[in-house]
Amino acid sequence: MLTTDEAFRKFKSRLELNDREQQNASTRQNEVRDYLVTKFAIANSFLTGSYKRHTKTKPLKDIDIFFVLKDSEKDYKDKAPSVVIGDFHKALVDKYGEKAVRKQARSVNVDFGVVVDAEDNTEYRILSVDVVPAFASGDDYEIPDTDNGKWIKTNPKIHADKATAAHQAFSNEWKGLVRMVKYWNNNPRHGSDKPVKPSFLLEVMALQCLYGGWQGRFDYEIEGLFSTLADRIFDTWADPAGLGPPISDGMDATRKQRARDLLLAASREARSAINLAKQGRNGDALKAWRTLFGPKFPLS
Known part of the structure; x- marks a missing residue:
């Protein structure tokens, strides 16, 4: 396994x-x-x-x-x-x-x-x-x-350069973590309406919310990222290029509250999956992660 x-x-x-x-x-x-x-x-x-x-x-x-x-x-x-x-x-x-x-x-x-x-x-x-x-x-x-x-x-070049810099600063794991959270955002269990729109907002937030350097554990990084995203979803998130309107303008207060609730729930689910693994229930832990993310998360 x-x-x-x-x-x-x-x-x-x-x-x-x-x-x-x-x-x-x-x-x-x-x-x-x-x-x-x-x-x-x-x-x-x-x-x-x-x-x-x-x-x-x-x-x-x-x-x-x-x-x-x-x-x-x-x-x-x-x-x-x-x-x-x-x-x-x-x-x-x-x-x-x-x-x-x-x-x-x-x-x-x-x-x-x-x-x-x-x-x-x-x-x-x-x-x-x-x-x-x-x-x-x-x-x-x-x-x-x-x-x-x-x-x-x-x-677009400034956006790409900032993503590359963040990726390198996070031991080349930043883009992978961003893709994972975006995949969670697409999970059909949320219904037809994604929690965070546009999905680019998740990437913009991750420029600041993934900090402190890669600690070597995907599970803990994901749990912490969901929690931090929830805490900061109501912040104003500017265009990283400093040119267009804030990226966060695409969500009103009601949408942000829903996103916060779902991000907090995701953080709790991640913590539960981590605890299952600690208890030696690795198969159940993998199933919990798959439920959280969707079918691309492997069970074997």
Whole structure:
């Protein structure tokens, strides 16, 4: 039987991107790009977000693709952000169909209709992408934000650099722990509404909530992380790049209270699993961790 540490290391490995998944993501990006360059003047496009930072969890969905528009499309900047989102939505509906395409505050989501099995496997295929219209602005980018009714600045490179620095400072275990907590956030036992939205907020919080250096125990780190996230969910969490609105603005007080309750419950469940292992009930401990996280956590 696996020890707790062996199970967590196997869990971490299962949540990491592999070559086949990266190839599928690249193929989908090129497919969408090859189509959209026939509809808009696009300077370049690139995969970004948590996928590029290696903090995306399984199953792989909502992978961000920035589509940097040429100066000839600058008229969009003089219009409401909803205009460019609407035009990208219409173009993508023409290719993928109304049911597969959905407007979001800063992007257009395209669902590829991939079925997820009971073990959260997708045959190495990504479920969906988020198409993000953007304009270059020096070293930064401007993207539409329909919630605020304006264009906002962002910088994916700064986000990636901060994640890399945090990972290195935590003995290269930071990204694995972030993926685990994001996977917990996706657990269907929470219902259709994730406890923490956007999931990027978990990553932003982990920049501060995972501190003190890696102590060598996944179980204790996870328990402490859940507890600290619960304690600080009501804090204001700024954009790590110092450009856009606070990442925590996506949750109101009611949502934050629900998230706090569920994060505290997760911390208690983690403590219970740790105690089961201490009692020599290793099989029960692994089952408890699997219940907490979901089917990617191994029992053997």
